[in-house]
Amino acid sequence: MDGPRFSLVHIQQRAYRVFNKETKLNRHDSKKLKDLAFPAIPYSENKHINVKGEKSPFDGDLAYWSERNSKLYDGETSITLKRQNHTCVACGLKLLSDERVHLHHVDGNHANWNSQNLIAIHESCHDYLHMSKSAS
Numbered sequence: 236m237d238g239p240r241f242s243l244v245h246i247q248q249r250a251y252r253v254f255n256k257e258t259k260l261n262r263h264d265s266k267k268l269k270d271l272a273f274p275a276i277p278y279s280e281n282k283h284i285n286v287k288g289e290k291s292p293f294d295g296d297l298a299y300w301s302e303r304n305s306k307l308y309d310g311e312t313s314i315t316l317k318r319q320n321h322t323c324v325a326c327g328l329k330l331l332s333d334e335r336v337h338l339h340h341v342d343g344n345h346a347n348w349n350s351q352n353l354i355a356i357h358e359s360c361h362d363y364l365h366m367s368k369s370a371s
C-alpha cells in the first residue's frame with residue numbers, strides 16, 4: 236500500500252522544500268528546479284514531439300538544409316559551397332550539420348583566393364588534413 240509518505244506528490248513537495256532551503260533561491264527559480272527534476276511530461280514523449288515538429292537533415296529535405304546552411308556563410312565560402320554541391324571534399328559527406336565550414340587553401344598559400352585554390356570542408360576535416368600534413 237502506498238501511504239502518503241511515499242506518494243509522488245509528497246516527494247515533489249519535499250524536493251521543493253529542500254531546493255528552497257539549500258539554494259536560497261527565490262520561489263520562481265525553485266519552481267523551475269522542481270520542474271526540471273520532475274518534468275510533467277516524460278522525456279521520451281517530449282522528444283518524440285520535437286522530432287516530428289522540426290525539420291532535420293535526415294528527412295530528405297536536403298534543398299532546405301543547403302539553403303539554410305549557405306545563408307550562414309557569405310562570399311567565398313558560400314560560392315565554394317555551391318560549387319561543391321554542399322559536399323565536403325575531404326570526407327565526401329554533405330556539409331549540412333551545425334559543424335562550421337572551413338575554407339582550405341589547396342596550395343597552402345593563404346593569400347591565394349583563386350576559386351581553384353579553395354575547397355570547403357568540415358572544421359574537423361580541416362584539422363585532420365593539417366594534422367596529417369604536418370605528420371608526413
Ligand SMILES: [Zn+2]
Pocket residue numbers: 323324325326327328356357360
Ligand atoms: Zn568533412
Ligand SMILES: [Zn+2]
Pocket residue numbers: 338339340361365
Ligand atoms: Zn587549410
